[in-house]
Every structure is written in structure tokens, then in C-alpha cells.
Amino acid sequence: MATKNKGFLEAFEEVGKEKGIALEVLFDAIEAALISAYKRNFNSAQNVRVALDRTTGEFHVYSVKNVVEELENDITEISLADAKRIHNDYAVGDVIETEITPANFGRIAAQTAKQVVVQRIREAERGNIYDEYSSRANDILTGIIQRIEGKNVIIDLGKTEAILTPAEQISLEKYEPNERLKLYIVEVKKTTKGPQILLSRTHPGLLKRLFELEVPEISDGMVEIKSVAREPGMRSKIAVYSKDEAIDAVGSCVGQKGLRVQAIVDELRGEKIDIVKWNQDPATYIANALSPAKVVSVAIKEDEKISKVVVPDYQLSLAIGKEGQNARLAAKLTGWKIDIKSESQAAESGMDEGMEVINVIGEESFSVD
Known part of the structure; x- marks a missing residue:
């Protein structure tokens, strides 16, 4: 039968x-x-x-x-x-x-x-x-805010939903339903209810991917992003470099009349961005990273990755930044510990023994204030 x-x-x-x-x-x-x-x-x-x-x-x-x-x-x-x-x-x-x-x-x-x-x-x-x-982890995508559940923001990706948790939200941003956002895919997990996609607005990778989208020279490999440091919603620093001396790495990222970087600032709702030129010489790189401040000299102890920087007296507060933000971001960007002194302070205390002192002229940089 x-x-x-x-x-x-x-x-x-x-x-x-x-x-x-x-x-x-x-x-x-x-x-x-x-x-x-x-x-x-x-x-x-x-x-x-x-x-x-x-x-x-x-x-x-x-x-x-x-x-x-x-x-x-x-x-x-x-x-x-x-x-x-x-x-x-x-x-x-x-x-x-x-x-x-x-x-x-x-x-x-x-x-x-x-x-x-x-x-x-x-x-x-x-x-x-x-x-x-999962194949797009560490990539960027555009989503629409579907709803707010407690402190979590639920993002509609079209085929599925994703989560923007409080830890990955920029504290100064306000999220409203139907808003479009660019977000960074942090992780994709398998769960009994299906894949769980975790997104971020705070990850340094978001800034990196935004520059790759806006700057053709980066996506083409002509300009390289060497390092990114962020204090989300407040200020960021990005170090760029080109092997081709004919290409202005910083200028490529800025764009004509600042249009390229301004598009990124707008997407990040006013986050200030410093674009600095990466240099294989640590002293020059540290000086560049402290932009927009001007640097007189840098003393380095390379084996310990410690540096002492001298700036003009009138540039000290700018070099340190509000609540130490500029110095902190420069340290994150370069991977070096940075101690900043004014010329008068340096004259009184002198520089530490065993450190090589280099007079530095900072290279081209750009800051969106």
C-alpha cells in the first residue's frame, strides 16, 4: 500500500x-x-x-x-x-x-x-x-532604525534585523525610528533563534571603512590607512601614507574644499577628525600625530616606546587638548607614550638621559574643528 x-x-x-x-x-x-x-x-x-x-x-x-x-x-x-x-x-x-x-x-x-x-x-x-x-564581519553597511527596545537599537537590514547595543552607541547621538545609519559589523553569532548581528557606531573600524568609501585612492590601494584612534562622537585621528610621492595622502582624504572628510564628519554627526601623515621615523610621526599643535622637538627612547615632546609655550594647551584628549589620541594612534612639555618647562627640567633629541618640523596635516 x-x-x-x-x-x-x-x-x-x-x-x-x-x-x-x-x-x-x-x-x-x-x-x-x-x-x-x-x-x-x-x-x-x-x-x-x-x-x-x-x-x-x-x-x-x-x-x-x-x-x-x-x-x-x-x-x-x-x-x-x-x-x-x-x-x-x-x-x-x-x-x-x-x-x-x-x-x-x-x-x-x-x-x-x-x-x-x-x-x-x-x-x-x-x-x-x-x-x-558573517563573511562581512569587520565591514560597513547601511541600516534603518526599526525600533528602540530598552537601551538597544534594532536596525533593519532588509533581510534581517541587527542590534546596536548601548556599549556600541555613541553617547551623544540620539536615535530615532526610520533614521538611516552607517554601521560597522562587529560580530555575527549563531543562536537558536537564528543569526544575531552585532553592530557598532563606536568602533575605529567604522571610521576606517568610511574613508575607504569616500576616498577612491584608499580603495584603489594608492593611499594606505596606517592607524586609527577614536573617542567616538568627540574626536578622531587617522594616519595615512602613500608610497607614491606624487600622491598627497592627506589631501586625498580631505578632498576638494574638504568635501570628502566633511561627508564623513556629517555621517558621524560632527565628530572632529584629524588627518595626519604617517612616517616611519617615530619622532616625525609623533609630531604629526599631535596636530594641530606645532612641535619643536621630540626625544625618544625607542626600546621602551617612550617620547618626550617640546612645544612652544603658547601651543601647550593645544597639544595636550581639552582634558588631555589630543595627547591621548596621539598616543593611541602612534602606540607611543607621549610626555608633553612647553619650551620653558623643558628649559627648567631638561630632557632625560639616554633619550635621543630630534628637532622636528611637522608634516602636512588637516583638522576638522
Whole structure:
């Protein structure tokens, strides 16, 4: 006896193609689910196999028993003597399958198959979303604020939703539904409810990716971003460099009349940005990093990555910055500890022994204030 479901078979094939699910994977899942459905609906403890005919769409239920010399478990076994009554060729170790498809199994089979297909579609879609966004980790995307849940901001990405947690939000920003934002993909996690995409507005990578979008010379590899330091929503520093002396790395990032960097500042809602030229010479690089302040000299202890910087007296507050922000960002950008003194302070205390003192003329830089 067989249960016919030709229409369902055609539907499975259609769904499989549309959702990118291999048909054999889908059929195997349906067969496994039907075994459970059979045992549940017919109160059966039998060892059964359910087969779906790939051509006709018919469902068949078979009782499966192993041929044994002496019967110990009549649910999974059949004695050799009883097997011989079915067919004389049976021997110990053979498997006997007997069709036991119930008359009303069609309705159960159809309902179960539908549930499996829906589940597999959901799993496939979740898998596709995970694959798509996990491959874009550390990348930038544009999303629309869907809603605010507590302190979390839920972002609509089109195919799915993502989360902007409080830790990844810029404290000075106000988020409103339907606003469009550029965001950085921090991490994509697999969960029982599907992929969880964690976004950021504070990550230094967001600033780096924004420059890559706005500056063709960076995306083309002609200008390289060497380092980024951010205090999100307040101020950032970015160090850039070009091997080609004919290319102005800082000017490329600034753009004509400052349009390129201004677009990034607007996206970050007024975050101030200093663009400085990277230099392999630590003293010059440190001087550049302290832009917009002018530097007189830099003393370095390279093995400890410690530097002492002298600036004109009138430039001291600018070099240090409000609440130490400029000096702090310069240290993050360069990876060096920076101690700043005015010329008069340096004259009184002198420079530490064992440090090489270099008179420095800072290179080109640009600051958006």
C-alpha cells in the first residue's frame, strides 16, 4: 500500500530550487520526521523506515526486523524460523522489511512534510543570512532604525534585523525610528533563534571603512590607512601614507574644499577628525600625530616606546587638548607614550638621559574643528 502526494513532491522541488535547499536533504528530513509521526500517531514502538518515492511522491512505511537465531526482542527482531516461513532463503543477519503503511497515513504524511519543509526553509534562510553577514564581519553597511527596545537599537537590514547595543552607541547621538545609519559589523553569532548581528557606531573600524568609501585612492590601494584612534562622537585621528610621492595622502582624504572628510564628519554627526601623515621615523610621526599643535622637538627612547615632546609655550594647551584628549589620541594612534612639555618647562627640567633629541618640523596635516 502507498500514500500518494505527487502535488507535494512538485511543491518540494519548487521550494528547494527557490530557497537553495538540496532536494535530497529535504527528502531525508521528511522521511526522518515521518518515522516520528508514525510512531506518535499509531502508538507504535516498531522499528520502522519511511520511504518517499522521488518520482511518484508516494510515502511507504516499512517494519524493519533483523533475522536472529533466537528471538530476544520482537520489536526489532524476527526468529530465523519465522523468517523461513516468509521466504526460505532468509538467513541469520538478514533484514526483513514489511510494508505496513496505514490507510489514513496520507493526511499525517502531508501535514508532517509541510511542517518539515517550513522548518527547513526557515533554517536555510537563517543559514543564508548567517553566511552572508558573517563573511562581512569587520565591514560597513547601511541600516534603518526599526525600533528602540530598552537601551538597544534594532536596525533593519532588509533581510534581517541587527542590534546596536548601548556599549556600541555613541553617547551623544540620539536615535530615532526610520533614521538611516552607517554601521560597522562587529560580530555575527549563531543562536537558536537564528543569526544575531552585532553592530557598532563606536568602533575605529567604522571610521576606517568610511574613508575607504569616500576616498577612491584608499580603495584603489594608492593611499594606505596606517592607524586609527577614536573617542567616538568627540574626536578622531587617522594616519595615512602613500608610497607614491606624487600622491598627497592627506589631501586625498580631505578632498576638494574638504568635501570628502566633511561627508564623513556629517555621517558621524560632527565628530572632529584629524588627518595626519604617517612616517616611519617615530619622532616625525609623533609630531604629526599631535596636530594641530606645532612641535619643536621630540626625544625618544625607542626600546621602551617612550617620547618626550617640546612645544612652544603658547601651543601647550593645544597639544595636550581639552582634558588631555589630543595627547591621548596621539598616543593611541602612534602606540607611543607621549610626555608633553612647553619650551620653558623643558628649559627648567631638561630632557632625560639616554633619550635621543630630534628637532622636528611637522608634516602636512588637516583638522576638522
